[in-house]
Amino acid sequence: MLLAIDCGNTNTVFAIWDGARFIATWRIATDHKRTADEYFVWLSSLLLLNRLEVKIEEVIISSTVPRVVFNLRVLSNRYFDCRPLVVGKPECLLPHAPRVDQGTTVGPDRLVNTAGAFDRHGGDLIVVDFGTATTFDVVDHDGAYIGGVIAPGVNLSLEALHAAAAALPHVDVSRPAQAIGTNTVACMQSGVYWGYIGLVEGIVREVRKERERPMKVIATGGLAPLFAQDTEVFDSIEDDLTMHGLVLIHDYNKENA
Numbered sequence: 097m098l099l100a101i102d103c104g105n106t107n108t109v110f111a112i113w114d115g116a117r118f119i120a121t122w123r124i125a126t127d128h129k130r131t132a133d134e135y136f137v138w139l140s141s142l143l144l145l146n147r148l149e150v151k152i153e154e155v156i157i158s159s160t161v162p163r164v165v166f167n168l169r170v171l172s173n174r175y176f177d178c179r180p181l182v183v184g185k186p187e188c189l190l191p192h193a194p195r196v197d198q199g200t201t202v203g204p205d206r207l208v209n210t211a212g213a214f215d216r217h218g219g220d221l222i223v224v225d226f227g228t229a230t231t232f233d234v235v236d237h238d239g240a241y242i243g244g245v246i247a248p249g250v251n252l253s254l255e256a257l258h259a260a261a262a263a264l265p266h267v268d269v270s271r272p273a274q275a276i277g278t279n280t281v282a283c284m285q286s287g288v289y290w291g292y293i294g295l296v297e298g299i300v301r302e303v304r305k306e307r308e309r310p311m312k313v314i315a316t317g318g319l320a321p322l323f324a325q326d327t328e329v330f331d332s333i334e335d336d337l338t339m340h341g342l343v344l345i346h347d348y349n350k351e352n353a
């Protein structure tokens with residue numbers, strides 16, 4: 097079976113693919129200090145608790161945090177007896193090479209998202225991922241990633257307000273009852289929620305202006321359904337987009353090795 101690991105700046109998601117479907121998906125806070133042995137203990141207990149008997153033989157990793165890759169490599173070598181495929185490394189082939197400025201390193205999560213979305217929808221896409229940062233990835237008609245937008249993430253924006261202003265508390269993102277907040281928390285929630293609706297709609301509008309063909313918008317990340325309540329901008333919301341892209345890139349490398 098294949099272990100697919102999507103490491104973001106906040107959380108790392110582990111998913112087990114049995115060749116037809118994901119039989120388990122688990123999430124752990126990203127921490128570059130976590131060792132291979134710690135990952136394995138955590139994974140083993142979840143497998144046991146879920147009464148899953150699996151033999152992991154292959155591993156694919158996408159990581160926006162370069163430092164965690166070392167321990168994930170050790171995990172693969174020591175416990176699964178395999179060399180992991182790491183997206184973004186030269187030995188990992190991509191179905192479509194990105195077309196960006198020379199010398200630029202595209203976030204591996206963006207390469208994976210665009211591969212997954214192109215497979216499902218074809219070309220001319222904007223993929224929006226609500227992670228630590230909110231990324232907009234533009235996919236050309238032939239499937240190539242051709243650039244995009246990086247905006248501060250939703251939680252990051254709320255945390256920045258709290259960190260910079262003495263009188264502003266820590267607030268979780270939620271849909272405010274009304275735009276005019278009548279207390280501090282409601283004002284902050286309104287600012288971030290409606291600000292974000294405007295941000296997403298505005299960026300999509302500007303990107304579309306620069307392209308000749310109509311473009312579909314595919315959204316992923318835990319917060320996408322929250323915003324979808326108040327905008328029509330998303331054509332599709334896909335929670336499993338990154339994992340789908342990882343399986344796809346893994347299969348592509350097996351076929352073309």
Ligand SMILES: Nc1ncnc2c1ncn2[C@@H]1O[C@H](COP(=O)(O)OP(=O)(O)O)[C@@H](O)[C@H]1O
Nearest residue numbers: 104105106107108226227228229251317318319
């Ligand atoms: N369904 C959700 N509701 C509220 N917050 C969420 C949800 N899903 C993710 N988040 C928050 O959004 C932020 C980014 O999450 P995540 O997608 O794990 O980021 P990354 O991929 O960058 O690690 C985190 O602070 C996380 O707690």
Ligand SMILES: CC(C)(COP(=O)(O)O)[C@@H](O)C(=O)NCCC(=O)O
Nearest residue numbers: 104105160201202203205227228229
């Ligand atoms: C933009 C990102 C920080 C998003 O990371 P995430 O929110 O998924 O943790 C990541 O894709 C990244 O580090 N990118 C490198 C720069 C680029 O993609 O152009």
Ligand SMILES: [K+]
Nearest residue numbers: 104205225227
């Ligand atoms: K991500």
